[in-house]
Amino acid sequence: MWVLVVYDISDDGKRNKVARELQRLGLGRIQRSAFVGDLDPQRYKDLVRVCDKLVDGEGDILHIIPLGLRDWERRVVISGDSDRRETVPLL
């Protein structure tokens, strides 16, 4: 099951801990506060449990969003680094 995890966490220590846990669970970083990956049902449950435990700061928020592989493959990535600009897929 593909998932996207995006978060707003103000405390640096907590934010880094969440990032380490997401990587430990097998997710890959696509932005500073956004990770994507394909998890089996048990790993998905671990993800929810770990995030539920770690995200506890006032105003902090984290979204875990299931993602269709086809949808992920049709993503558009726009980068400010001219050499990393990915072509925009035609719909």
Added chain:
Amino acid sequence: MWVLVVYDISDDGKRNKVARELQRLGLGRIQRSAFVGDLDPQRYKDLVRVCDKLVDGEGDILHIIPLGLRDWERRVVISGDSDRRETVPLL
């Protein structure tokens, strides 16, 4: 067509401008740097064109990810504000 837009933009002015444009196009903010919404094909093309023009800072990046409505409805939101904690849907 549902889309999720997430971005890392370091310059405050540029980041605010992108946020204003995403709201003008009809997307709703779910986090500081994440927006979601249902766009018709023309609005989607406007979105890609506007973001392609605005995201030009070194190291800045923006993802536009198509999203299934069913997937969006199965999202898990974990908030640090105890009163805003959404229930975790059982899979």
